[in-house]
Amino acid sequence: MTDKLGAVLTIDQATRDAIVAHARRDHPDEACGVVAGPIGSDRPARFIPMLNAAMSPTFYEFDSGDLLKLYREMDDNDEEPVVIYHSHTATEAHPSRTDINLAAEPNAHYVLVSTRDGAEVEGTPIDFRSFRIVDGEVTEEEVRVVESYADTAPDTTQKAED
Amino acid sequence: MAEVRIPTILRTYTDGERAVSATGGTVAEIIDDLEANHEGIKERLLDGDDVRRFVNIYVDDEDIRFTGGLDTAVADSATVVILPAVAGGAAQCGAAGGALN
Numbered sequence: 155m156t157d158k159l160g161a162v163l164t165i166d167q168a169t170r171d172a173i174v175a176h177a178r179r180d181h182p183d184e185a186c187g188v189v190a191g192p193i194g195s196d197r198p199a200r201f202i203p204m205l206n207a208a209m210s211p212t213f214y215e216f217d218s219g220d221l222l223k224l225y226r227e228m229d230d231n232d233e234e235p236v237v238i239y240h241s242h243t244a245t246e247a248h249p250s251r252t253d254i255n256l257a258a259e260p261n262a263h264y265v266l267v268s269t270r271d272g273a274e275v276e277g278t279p280i281d282f283r284s285f286r287i288v289d290g291e292v293t294e295e296e297v298r299v300v301e302s303y304a305d306t307a308p309d310t311t312q313k314a315e316d
Numbered sequence: 317m318a319e320v321r322i323p324t325i326l327r328t329y330t331d332g333e334r335a336v337s338a339t340g341g342t343v344a345e346i347i348d349d350l351e352a353n354h355e356g357i358k359e360r361l362l363d364g365d366d367v368r369r370f371v372n373i374y375v376d377d378e379d380i381r382f383t384g385g386l387d388t389a390v391a392d393s394a395t396v397v398i399l400p401a402v403a404g405g406a407a408q409c410g411a412a413g414g415a416l417n
Binding site for chain 2: 186188204208210211212213219222225235238240242255256261
């Protein structure tokens with residue numbers, strides 16, 4: 155697998171809007187889901203909203219049966235979870251201690267949306283941020299929203315530089 | 317030998333392999349056999365005598381929480397899938413002990 159530490163999440167407008175809509179729909183509970191993409195592509199292509207089995211304003215967890223189905227499906231499609239998103243409904247769009255402790259996909263972009271302070275209302279500004287969480291270390295990255303991936307350069311040009 | 321599917325975060329223990337073989341009649345024995353060949357992996361899966369709270373183990377598509385936990389029988393042709401929970405949230409809960417990573 156290629157090194158994907160390029161500090162930017164490139165995501166298409168429709169997928170970004172779908173994540174925000176899901177977060178608003180489930181407010182005041184946390185919403186969660188995945189955007190899958192071809193392995194190694196770093197391209198969030200298939201939006202998969204998940205049920206928050208915890209149904210809580212302060213916690214989210216995929217149902218274990220749904221989780222197995224999701225990973226089986228991604229396996230069959232040669233996909234991986236490019237984006238794992240969830241919302242915070244009363245705090246900022248930044249990984250909490252719990253988020254950091256439980257982050258188990260070092261290759262994923264962890265997207266956080268905050269619906270606090272009235273941001274659950276459609277048409278209001280909303281925080282949409284992306285992070286890498288690797289070995290307990292959080293790195294925020296730029297979010298680049300594009301109309302479609304056809305407009306962007308191939309991912310091979312996005313080389314990782316440390 | 318059962319096939320055990322390894323999640324990305326644990327593939328450091330399996331030289332990058334996505335699936336490995338393991339012998340054992342129960343999940344507990346499978347995990348012991350994994351440990352014998354991939355030292356260190358057991359501690360990532362278990363917290364004492366229990367599966368960690370945020371680790372999911374399935375035998376032939378059944379979550380072992382509902383089939384007898386570590387005593388769940390594993391047939392020779394079985395597929396065992398290990399998946400870290402996808403979970404988190406604003407709550408500052410003491411989740412660290414149950415996390416896989």
